Amino acid sequence: MSKISVVVSVYNEELSIREFYKVAQPILEKCHWDYELIFVNDGSVDKSYSILCELAKTNKKVRVVNFSRNFGHEAAMIAGIDYASGDGIVCMDADLQHPPESIPQIIQKFEEGYDVVSMIRSSREDGGFIKKITSSLFYKVLNCLSPIKFENNASDFFALSRQVADVLRKEYREKVRYLRGFVQSVGFNKTTLEYTARSRVAGESHYNLSKLIKFSMTTLCSFSDMPLRLGMYTGGFVGLCGLILMIYTIVCKIAFDTPVGYATIIVTLCFMFAIVLLVIGIIGQYISVLFSEIKNRPIYIVKNVVNSDETLKEDTYEE
Ligand code: UDP
Ligand code: MG
Numbered sequence: 181m182s183k184i185s186v187v188v189s190v191y192n193e194e195l196s197i198r199e200f201y202k203v204a205q206p207i208l209e210k211c212h213w214d215y216e217l218i219f220v221n222d223g224s225v226d227k228s229y230s231i232l233c234e235l236a237k238t239n240k241k242v243r244v245v246n247f248s249r250n251f252g253h254e255a256a257m258i259a260g261i262d263y264a265s266g267d268g269i270v271c272m273d274a275d276l277q278h279p280p281e282s283i284p285q286i287i288q289k290f291e292e293g294y295d296v297v298s299m300i301r302s303s304r305e306d307g308g309f310i311k312k313i314t315s316s317l318f319y320k321v322l323n324c325l326s327p328i329k330f331e332n333n334a335s336d337f338f339a340l341s342r343q344v345a346d347v348l349r350k351e352y353r354e355k356v357r358y359l360r361g362f363v364q365s366v367g368f369n370k371t372t373l374e375y376t377a378r379s380r381v382a383g384e385s386h387y388n389l390s391k392l393i394k395f396s397m398t399t400l401c402s403f404s405d406m407p408l409r410l411g412m413y414t415g416g417f418v419g420l421c422g423l424i425l426m427i428y429t430i431v432c433k434i435a436f437d438t439p440v441g442y443a444t445i446i447v448t449l450c451f452m453f454a455i456v457l458l459v460i461g462i463i464g465q466y467i468s469v470l471f472s473e474i475k476n477r478p479i480y481i482v483k484n485v486v487n488s489d490e491t492l493k494e495d496t497y498e499e
Pocket of ligand 1: 188189190191192193222250251252253256272273274275277384385386387
């Protein structure tokens with residue numbers, strides 16, 4: 181019998197985990213595929229880990245991968261994919277914003293021969309107007325700058341076949357990454373399914389504006405080298421402006437004998453410096469990405485695994 185692995189990243193979700201399990205477990209039991217539920221505890225500092233251990237005690241199909249500290253949502257998903265043993269893998273959030281009700285549809289897509297199922301938000305009940313606008317703007321800019329075309333409104337809710345998961349496990353070990361982007365850029369048979377993003381069942385979002393800006397910048401760096409060429413283009417543009425200004429100044433001097441304006445010099449200087457600093461900043465961003473890659477530190481560190489495939493006997497239930 182085929183098996184579906186459901187990977188759930190958990191960071192301080194003590195209020196949502198039980199609720200999630202209550203909804204997801206009956207759905208998984210009813211599926212005609214076997215299942216495993218892999219919770220990746222991303223260094224939670226609340227009771228999440230002990231709740232997960234309780235669930236793992238009552239159900240052997242619940243596995244817990246426990247990180248040594250917080251490594252971030254994407255690292256947690258990568259670890260979940262690494263530890264999954266299913267023929268299909270579904271990554272989703274623990275806050276029920278991604279409906280477990282979609283899992284049977286995903287299984288059907290796998291059976292139809294698809295390898296990558298991107299879940300597209302058809303509408304969202306959370307976040308409101310600002311989040312909608314910023315997220316659509318982000319995808320527009322990304323699609324404009326990157327040679328790869330991304331689905332608008334794709335989310336961290338996606339599913340992969342074992343073959344695609346193997347590609348991610350072996351080839352995509354970048355430290356600065358955009359997992360959703362990798363999933364959409366590997367090729368294979370791709371399809372999409374729609375879902376409605378609900379409001380969080382409990383707790384608060386872990387993403388704030390500054391985290392989202394940082395995330396957007398690193399994503400752009402990892403999928404496009406276009407900003408690096410910005411210096412060349414703006415250099416050309418500013419050179420042209422300088423040439424026009426020079427001709428204008430010479431003409432004014434010869435024809436009307438007007439002196440060069442102080443304001444013109446200041447404005448030109450500010451403009452030039454702004455562009456130079458901007459370009460240096462952009463190069464800095466790319467150097468920071470290179471630096472992370474060269475250091476080659478681990479994407480995540482696992483402290484212990486509960487109910488792992490190989491070590492079922494010697495499992496730890498530390499709390
Ligand atoms: N998450 C995580 N590590 C983090 C931050 C978040 O594993 O450092 C998990 C979190 O528990 C949730 C999922 O990632 O299951 C999505 O996070 P959140 O709901 O806060 O983000 P949003 O849905 O608001 O984008
Ligand atoms: Mg959420």
